[in-house]
Amino acid sequence: MLRLDTVGQHYGDHQVLHDITLTVPGGQLLCVVGPSGCGKSTLLRTVAGLLPAYDGTITLDGAPVRGVPDNLAVVFQDYARSLYPWLTVRENVALPLRRRGLPRAERRAEADRILAQVGLTDTARRHPWQLSGGMQQRVAIARALVCRPSLLLMDEPFGSLDAQTREDLEDLLLEVHRTDGVTIVFVTHDIDESVYLGDRVVVLSQGPGAKVVLDLPVELPGSRDQITTRGLAEFVALRSEVGRAVRKR
Amino acid sequence: MKQPGGGASRSTRSARSAGSASVPRRPRAPAVVRHALLRWIVLALAVAVWQLVARAHGSVYFPPPAEIARHAHALWFSGPARHVFLTDAAVADILPSLGRMTAGFALAAVVGIALGVAVGRSRRAYALCNPVLQFARAVPPPALVPVFVVIFDFGTPMQIASIVFSAVWPVLINTAEGARDTDPLRLEVAAVLRLTPAERLGFLVLPSALPRIFAGLRLSLSLSLILMVFSELLPGTANGIGFTLTDAQSRSDLLTVWAALVLLGALGYLLNTGLLAVEKRLVGRGRTPTV
Ligand SMILES: Nc1ncnc2c1ncn2[C@@H]1O[C@H](COP(=O)(O)OP(=O)(O)OP(=O)(O)O)[C@@H](O)[C@H]1O
Numbered sequence A: 001m002l003r004l005d006t007v008g009q010h011y012g013d014h015q016v017l018h019d020i021t022l023t024v025p026g027g028q029l030l031c032v033v034g035p036s037g038c039g040k041s042t043l044l045r046t047v048a049g050l051l052p053a054y055d056g057t058i059t060l061d062g063a064p065v066r067g068v069p070d071n072l073a074v075v076f077q078d079y080a081r082s083l084y085p086w087l088t089v090r091e092n093v094a095l096p097l098r099r100r101g102l103p104r105a106e107r108r109a110e111a112d113r114i115l116a117q118v119g120l121t122d123t124a125r126r127h128p129w130q131l132s133g134g135m136q137q138r139v140a141i142a143r144a145l146v147c148r149p150s151l152l153l154m155d156e157p158f159g160s161l162d163a164q165t166r167e168d169l170e171d172l173l174l175e176v177h178r179t180d181g182v183t184i185v186f187v188t189h190d191i192d193e194s195v196y197l198g199d200r201v202v203v204l205s206q207g208p209g210a211k212v213v214l215d216l217p218v219e220l221p222g223s224r225d226q227i228t229t230r231g232l233a234e235f236v237a238l239r240s241e242v243g244r245a246v247r248k249r
Numbered sequence B: 001m002k003q004p005g006g007g008a009s010r011s012t013r014s015a016r017s018a019g020s021a022s023v024p025r026r027p028r029a030p031a032v033v034r035h036a037l038l039r040w041i042v043l044a045l046a047v048a049v050w051q052l053v054a055r056a057h058g059s060v061y062f063p064p065p066a067e068i069a070r071h072a073h074a075l076w077f078s079g080p081a082r083h084v085f086l087t088d089a090a091v092a093d094i095l096p097s098l099g100r101m102t103a104g105f106a107l108a109a110v111v112g113i114a115l116g117v118a119v120g121r122s123r124r125a126y127a128l129c130n131p132v133l134q135f136a137r138a139v140p141p142p143a144l145v146p147v148f149v150v151i152f153d154f155g156t157p158m159q160i161a162s163i164v165f166s167a168v169w170p171v172l173i174n175t176a177e178g179a180r181d182t183d184p185l186r187l188e189v190a191a192v193l194r195l196t197p198a199e200r201l202g203f204l205v206l207p208s209a210l211p212r213i214f215a216g217l218r219l220s221l222s223l224s225l226i227l228m229v230f231s232e233l234l235p236g237t238a239n240g241i242g243f244t245l246t247d248a249q250s251r252s253d254l255l256t257v258w259a260a261l262v263l264l265g266a267l268g269y270l271l272n273t274g275l276l277a278v279e280k281r282l283v284g285r286g287r288t289p290t291v
């Protein structure tokens, strides 16, 4: 369980987040939506312990967040740059396993298993820059999933992909979430995507001093499907509600 | 950086133009051969002109290249096969020079990279050391040699120290710059992956600084060669290519002087080519043109 209590964050004099209070139960997929520049990436970096300090308290499974927590994985907004170009795809994906002290052969096997899961079996020996954008994004996701994190932070991971790849990756994420039961905080600026993916959608206001302006549970019937789910009346109603909250200043 | 794809596209283009029936032409030399020809033709022409002019004038100061080559061969490369054709003179002069240069360059590289990473990874160390480094770099390296002569007296330690203290700055400064420019996002990735400091160095900082490190190494290599010769020119040296130069000059043996100069040029070219090959293997792998 991730708990934020009156969390604030600033860069120098520039107050980015103000008074954010949120509780994310274990296994929830929380989508965070908000206008560009409101502080979504800043929120994730604060939770990840990547910024030197913050106001308020953040606890992960009861322990206060000071520095990067264990069992955390992040998919960064600039995913192509976040991969190490001098390593092969397999080496990139196996890198997080070093902290678990696995022998080399097991790290390889584990990396190959997760690459197969994201449909990249044939690219293990290539370098990230030899892959298309969507494939690079899947490598970044594989690298995040490989050490079975208990908390996964994703920053607009599908933002620059074509519609088809995007839908495939959305469904891949839903499947991973269903099978692994990992807690996910998923930042997006796409309102449709937030409602389609999320168990719950949180809307941040325009900064500076962004706050939570809407906290909406998403209750959609049955397992989700790109065509039917997006056509449901409930889906359309939720989407309008989130859309209104984003536009309201 | 040249990509292997460049050669391939060139050869397909020439294959296509050769295949077009409208323009009949005689079969062309393969691309590789044409490339090599282009690269060497200017040098070959220069040598040919030199040969013709020198022969026509018959000056003792400017012997023709063929004669220099014959002399160099007799002097250094006509030894027995079990000595890889090196003569005793070559063993006595070229090998000590190369040994000192290699030792000095290797030491400078190791020290320069180690200190460079340390300085580049710490903002405070960088701010503190940068003025000193810029100052040290600005001192013309041969001017330091007298200092080492006083400290070590003449001989190999003085020569190696001169090489190290001249060649270390370019590697150090370039490594520091490269390490400092490590992508902050990739550093955040390293933090999230909880890499140890050693892993962060091996998987992130050194690979991303590698192009800068090699730029420094190339400068250091040519400085090493310069300092190798310079430190051997001083009175009190007993062997080395530089010693051969001064010795031949004192005997007015201009043919040997020229042979030594050509040898130095060839050595510099070979060493640089070797370093470029290493760089291409290490840096060429896994880098996009844009990163
Ligand atoms: N390193 C930084 N130093 C100073 N200000 C920053 C820094 N990073 C972000 N900011 C500022 O903080 C605010 C929030 O930035 P952030 O990147 O969190 O926005 P975002 O919601 O992720 O935007 P986007 O949707 O465009 O990714 C912006 O006004 C930005 O200018």
Ligand SMILES: [Mg+2]
Pocket (backbone or CB within 6 Å): A040, A041, A042, A077, A155
């Ligand atoms: Mg962002």
